[in-house]
Amino acid sequence: MSRKIGDVILDLQNISLRFGGVKALTDISFNIREHEVRAIIGPNGAGKSSMLNVINGVYHPQDGKIFYRGVERKKMEPHMAASTGIARTFQNIALFKGMSVLDNIMTGRTLKMKSNMLLQALWLGPAQKEEIAHRRKVEEIIDFLEIQHIRKTPVGRLPYGLQKRVDLGRALAMEPQILLLDEPMAGMNVEEKQDMCRFILDVNDQFGTTIVLIEHDMGVVMDISDRVVVLDYGKKIGDGLPDEVRSSPEVIKAYLGAGH
Amino acid sequence: MLYRENGQFKTTYAADQQIFTIAQDKWFVLGVVAFAFLAVPMLADEYMFRAILIPFLILSLAALGVNLLVGYCGQITLGAGAFMAVGAYAAYNFLIRIDGMPLIGALLLGGLTSAGLGILFGIPSLRVRGLYLAVATLAAQFFCDWAFLRIKWFTNDSSSGSVSVSDLSVLGWVVDTPAEKYLFCLGFIVVFAMIAKNLTRATIGRQWMAIRDMDVAAEVIGIRPMYAKLSAFAVSSFFVGVAGALWGFVHLGSWEPAAFSVDRSFQLLFMVIIGGLGSILGSFVGAAFIVILPIFLNQFLPALGGLLGLHISTAAVSHAELIIFGSLIVFFLIVEPHGLARLWAIAKEKLRLWPFPH
Ligand SMILES: Nc1ncnc2c1ncn2[C@@H]1O[C@H](COP(=O)(O)OP(=O)(O)OP(=O)(O)O)[C@@H](O)[C@H]1O
Numbered sequence: 177m178s179r180k181i182g183d184v185i186l187d188l189q190n191i192s193l194r195f196g197g198v199k200a201l202t203d204i205s206f207n208i209r210e211h212e213v214r215a216i217i218g219p220n221g222a223g224k225s226s227m228l229n230v231i232n233g234v235y236h237p238q239d240g241k242i243f244y245r246g247v248e249r250k251k252m253e254p255h256m257a258a259s260t261g262i263a264r265t266f267q268n269i270a271l272f273k274g275m276s277v278l279d280n281i282m283t284g285r286t287l288k289m290k291s292n293m294l295l296q297a298l299w300l301g302p303a304q305k306e307e308i309a310h311r312r313k314v315e316e317i318i319d320f321l322e323i324q325h326i327r328k329t330p331v332g333r334l335p336y337g338l339q340k341r342v343d344l345g346r347a348l349a350m351e352p353q354i355l356l357l358d359e360p361m362a363g364m365n366v367e368e369k370q371d372m373c374r375f376i377l378d379v380n381d382q383f384g385t386t387i388v389l390i391e392h393d394m395g396v397v398m399d400i401s402d403r404v405v406v407l408d409y410g411k412k413i414g415d416g417l418p419d420e421v422r423s424s425p426e427v428i429k430a431y432l433g434a435g436h
Numbered sequence: 437m438l439y440r441e442n443g444q445f446k447t448t449y450a451a452d453q454q455i456f457t458i459a460q461d462k463w464f465v466l467g468v469v470a471f472a473f474l475a476v477p478m479l480a481d482e483y484m485f486r487a488i489l490i491p492f493l494i495l496s497l498a499a500l501g502v503n504l505l506v507g508y509c510g511q512i513t514l515g516a517g518a519f520m521a522v523g524a525y526a527a528y529n530f531l532i533r534i535d536g537m538p539l540i541g542a543l544l545l546g547g548l549t550s551a552g553l554g555i556l557f558g559i560p561s562l563r564v565r566g567l568y569l570a571v572a573t574l575a576a577q578f579f580c581d582w583a584f585l586r587i588k589w590f591t592n593d594s595s596s597g598s599v600s601v602s603d604l605s606v607l608g609w610v611v612d613t614p615a616e617k618y619l620f621c622l623g624f625i626v627v628f629a630m631i632a633k634n635l636t637r638a639t640i641g642r643q644w645m646a647i648r649d650m651d652v653a654a655e656v657i658g659i660r661p662m663y664a665k666l667s668a669f670a671v672s673s674f675f676v677g678v679a680g681a682l683w684g685f686v687h688l689g690s691w692e693p694a695a696f697s698v699d700r701s702f703q704l705l706f707m708v709i710i711g712g713l714g715s716i717l718g719s720f721v722g723a724a725f726i727v728i729l730p731i732f733l734n735q736f737l738p739a740l741g742g743l744l745g746l747h748i749s750t751a752a753v754s755h756a757e758l759i760i761f762g763s764l765i766v767f768f769l770i771v772e773p774h775g776l777a778r779l780w781a782i783a784k785e786k787l788r789l790w791p792f793p794h
């Protein structure tokens with residue numbers, strides 16, 4: 177691989193998250209290195225999605241610290257996490273249903289668009305120029321994801337696999353440093369999965385984007401990730417290279433126990 | 437020429453971002469606007485202007501404002517009537533209290549005052565939604581009803597609470613006859629419709645829609661809910677406030693607080709539901725529908741009754757009106773939340789493919 181894995185970009189220390197009596201995450205520590213593909217795996221309800229929600233500020237853990245590029249992060253709202261360069265896709269697609277593919281991806285550029293509302297209201301020069309500049313960028317993403325033919329289609333009308341792709345496109349439009357992907361291949365057929373793997377690897381390779389990936393398909397995880405974290409019932413039960421994790425007795429037990 | 441975009445290739449993104457990407461649409465709308473400016477003043481009589489066209493234009497503007505908030509940003513308001521009142525009374529006060537205040541200046545300042553209040557009453561939307569937000573905006577309505585009735589300063593100490601404005605003029609043009617008033621309102625509505633269209637195709641409009649469609653995802657990509665929601669309240673209240681000022685100044689001439697009651701708030705909400713949530717065109721269609729339906733029923737039902745040998749009273753007609761509104765609203769909410777405008781869009785889509793259905 178051409179890319180070089182860098183320093184720790186995000187360091188999670190002793191994270192605990194509870195919902196009332198439910199312990200979603202218990203004392204979890206792991207780190208993410210720049211430019212790597214970091215997988216999070218585990219049985220259903222293990223706390224994987226909750227972990228991503230902690231990283232991008234949707235959930236606020238009761239305990240633990242998060243260091244981003246070596247600086248401790250304060251309690252953070254999702255839009256602030258977004259402005260520090262963290263993007264994500266959703267397990268249950270969370271596209272803007274009333275909008276076209278193009279507009280959905282354009283929303284990903286929001287943070288980068290600066291013209292004020294008056295200029296927008298009158299569609300004056302700077303607002304118009306800005307719109308075109310960002311449209312150009314979004315068209316690059318559309319080309320990259322090979323979805324030119326559906327750019328004007330309302331997302332609600334697209335089949336599931338394409339919706340997942342648009343979801344990825346919207347996140348990519350943010351040009352994130354860290355991209356969190358929550359089961360991007362769930363419910364896809366083999367061919368769609370291959371496409372999605374290719375996109376993820378290309379993003380990682382071409383833009384150097386750090387990827388945190390939740391995925392149930394073990395084949396995919398072993399193929400594309402650099403390091404893997406394993407969660408079970410909110411606890412970390414494994415962390416290491418894909419091969420190490422796969423042969424760990426504890427991980428095998430968790431997976432067999434959960435009926436996999 | 438067939439109605440479709442085939443053969444109308446866009447070679448630049450700018451061209452693709454035009455308001456109307458299909459040439460026929462553009463010509464159609466330009467035609468309507470030209471007709472409205474040039475032909476209507478010659479064709480319509482005084483009754484048409486006073487009873488139908490002027491109320492239609494002003495209520496379209498208010499409905500447009502409500503639609504930006506409800507249809508585009510997914511918030512709810514039962515206080516639109518109050519913001520019309522704020523616009524009207526604020527514009528009135530700017531006009532009489534500041535020497536040499538031009539008419540248009542007063543109208544816009546009325547809108548701005550309403551926008552400010554809109555932001556204030558929009559703050560609850562940051563914490564609550566749906567029914568609770570509806571109740572909070574209803575509070576705005578009752579607060580304003582009370583304030584304009586009881587605080588005499590707003591009505592320049594008039595004993596009845598009624599105020600009046602006369603001698604409207606813009607840069608020497610005296611807006612006096614019904615046709616002139618119509619043209620004056622038409623100018624406003626054309627400009628504001630353009631503004632609404634521009635906002636909804638720009639980043640702010642996408643932020644509103646993102647909040648409407650999936651607020652968690654919107655926040656995760658960096659949209660600040662506070663900015664998106666409060667800006668929607670501000671812009672919406674601005675539109676509604678200007679409409680209120682026009683309603684007072686141009687349509688009524690003299691008015692009292694009851695002119696902007698909660699009934700008006702509901703009426704505006706019904707307009708956008710029937711016309712089409714999240715559609716500029718829908719705001720006009722909804723306003724037209726609600727202005728014209730009562731007039732139509734007043735003429736049509738007694739005539740129909742006469743044919744059948746029945747006498748239909750005025751009360752029966754107004755009941756029929758309520759029944760029709762009620763059922764239409766239920767119908768649209770359940771079957772077609774995008775209203776009449778959506779039915780129009782479906783028809784256009786069919787036309788775009790015609791005569792090849794696939
Ligand atoms: N908002 C919430 N409120 C209450 N409980 C929650 C919430 N979010 C997650 N949980 C609980 O936290 C636990 C972990 O859930 P999470 O969605 O993180 O699991 P997961 O590993 O992503 O599972 P899956 O593979 O099914 O997606 C579950 O018991 C879940 O019920």
Ligand SMILES: [Mg+2]
Pocket residue numbers: 224225226267358
């Ligand atoms: Mg999950």
